[in-house]
Each structure stands twice: as C-alpha cells, then as structure tokens.
Amino acid sequence: MTIAEILSNEELRNHEFPVTRDKVFLAHAAVCPLPRRVAEAVREYATISTQGDQEALMPDGLIPRTRAAAAKLLKATPEEIALVGPTSLGLSFVASGLKWKRTDNILVYFDDYPSNVYPWMALAEKGVKVRFLNIRELGKIRMIDVMGQVDENTRLVALASNHFVGGFRVDIAAMGKFLRERKILFCVDGIQTLGAFPTTVEHVDFLAADAHKWLLGPCAAGIFFVRKAAQEKLAPQVYGWNNVNCPNFSAQEQIVFKPDARRYEAGSENLLGLVGLRAAMEMLLEVGVDNIAEELLRKRAWFVPELLKKDYTVLHADAPPQHASAIMSIYREGTDLTPLHQKLTENKIVTSLRADRTGRKYIRISPHFYNTDAELHRVLELL
Helix, strand or coil: CCCHHHCCCCCHHHHCCHHHHHHHEEEECCCCCCCCCHHHHHHHHHHHHHHCCCCCCCCCCCCHHHHHHHHHCCCHHHHHHEECCCCCHHHHHHHHHCCCCCCCCCEEEECCCHCCCCCHHHHHHHHCCCEECCCCCCCCCCCCHHHCCCCCCEEEEEECECCCCCCCEHHHHHHHHHHHCCEEEEEEEEECCCCCCCCCCCCCCEEEECCCCCCCCCCCEEEEEECCCHHHCCCCCCCCCCEEEHCCCCCCCCCCEEHHHHHCCCCCCHHHHHHHHHHHHHHHHHHCCCHHHHHHHHHHHHHHHHHHCCCCEEECCCCCCCCCCCCCCEEECCCCHHHHHHHHHHCCCCCCEEECCCCCCCEEEEEECCCCHHHHHHHHHHC
C-alpha cells in the first residue's frame, strides 16, 4: 500500500481507513481512529482468545515481532525496547529510576504536555533542582534555547519531540548530539512524531510513546526505549515475574533482572494492545515514514497559507521544514473559537479544541497521510 494508491482510490481509502466513510478526521494529535487492519488484528485475536489460554493462543512471534518493528521505526535494537504502555508510565520510569544528587538539575518545558512535566516536578522532593526552559513562543524550542540554559550540573533534559499545541518539532538528533557531548541525559516524549515523522534515537537516552496518535494503534500500547548504555543507570521501578529471574515461577533469594529493556516489563503484557500495535507499526513501515513525512509537509505547505488568507493566526506558520509538523493550531485574536469547533463537529469534521495557559483557545487541525486535499478544502469552506 502506498500513499498515492490511498489518495487516488476512494474505495481503497474507505476500506483501509473506515472513519473516512462518514467523517473527516483531523485530530491525530489527540486519539486516532483505528485503521481496518489494526481493528481486524485485534478482533481476530480477541475471538480466538475465547477458546482458551490467551497467551497460548497469541499470534506466533507477537512479542519479538512487535519489539523488532518498534526498533526499526526508532533505528534502535530490539534489546533497547520495552513494551510498557502509556507514555506517562515510561517518562515516570525515567524520573523515578535514576539516582539523583542534590546538586543535580534538570531542564524541562513547563508548557509541555503534563505527562512530560509532572514526573520531573516531583523530583524537587528529592532535592533535584527543576529548571523550566525559558522561551518566547509557545512550544518553539530551538537549539540555542537549550544551549543557553544548561550548565555543569544539568543531569538531564526532557523535551517532547513536537509540541502538542504549537506543532513545532524539535531537532532531536542535533539536540541529542549536543547534550551527549556534555554528558547530559536526553529523555524524549515521542508521541507527537512517532509514526508521522522520522523519530530516531541515535542521540537519545530514553524515549516513550503510546500508539494512540500518529502510530494509529490502540490506547495504552506503548513503546519505551532505553539506550543500552543507560540501562544500568535506570533502575526498574516495578517488580514481577516477567522482569525478574524466577525459574518455574519460584521467587529467588536475589533479585536478578532481565539483561535488556525487558527489565522494565514487570508482568503480563497487554496482548490485545500489542496485537494492534504490531499491525499498526507494520502498516506504517510498509507505507514508509519518510513518505508519510513528505506527504504531511506537502499538505501543510498549501493549507497554512489558505488559513492565513482567512485571517486566522497559525502557530509557527513560518516554521522551516525541519521544524514544521502536521499540527496546525489556529486562533483569531479576541474570538472564542468554541462555536466554530462545534460547527465543524456538527459537519462531521473532527478537530481538537485546545487552550494555552492564558486561556486563549485554538482549533488544532492534525491530518494524517490518508486525509485528502478535498477534505482539507472542506474545512476551509466552513472556516
């Protein structure tokens, strides 16, 4: 399946993405609808599971194949991938699993999504100094901003790969390289790029991302990447039969963890979720993330100017390609966009209504590769 085939064949598009039959879904930065093949994979396994032991009946190679697909997306190794669920959980594992000194400080962005703020704020109780990144525009985090705000006591920088409202993508490769040269750990919330834009971890120490946005998978079926060299630094915070050595399910006198990222998977896997996650990732790998990114930037390139013509302000409308994304949030000064959002909803156009710390409301438009230009034109008509 290619993007060209999907966009040129409405019957195929409706078949592969059933939501397109009666809705224009433009809220992939929120919670995605499931593609047909993802839903079918879950349904088939759920049906089979009525016949006996769910683990015995799971698809052959489910866990290793899911780990391998995640590793391929991230350009990591399967041994660096844990399958632990929500993004919040992976980020919290990092915050609670590292050994901190009172002289340490960490740099985070206060106006990031709360899942990537609260775990770090909680470290203040351990004496860690939590420093908030000072930037001028919502979500616009540049290399120069980070370079000027880390020091010799900065132990870790935690950033999202793409701001959930602003839609400004961080250059995580360049950022990570800069931080590694200074022996500063780099933790990434990758949920707003993984599946939409190349999100690789050559210069990242930790990354967490759930499947329910751009990966087009089920909720709470997530990926947690821990660089091999960082696994001994990050102590597991949960204990169970699955991550601690227990031959014949017998507890041992010493706690010995699995030798790789499986040490963070304490108990039974979310098998139904992983069936869907695997199907979603294999579909995206078939289409090609580079191809998806190219298509999303093509859509943005013509759609943003049309929004501007209608006198809306688009956050970071002038972002260069390396920082641009498929998240396009609009507002009009002095106007409450709630009625307009409701109008779109009534016309079966699904977007997100978001607000910033000042209370300003935005309509966030976030198409994926299978959305057509005609669907975006329909949005423009209503705007």
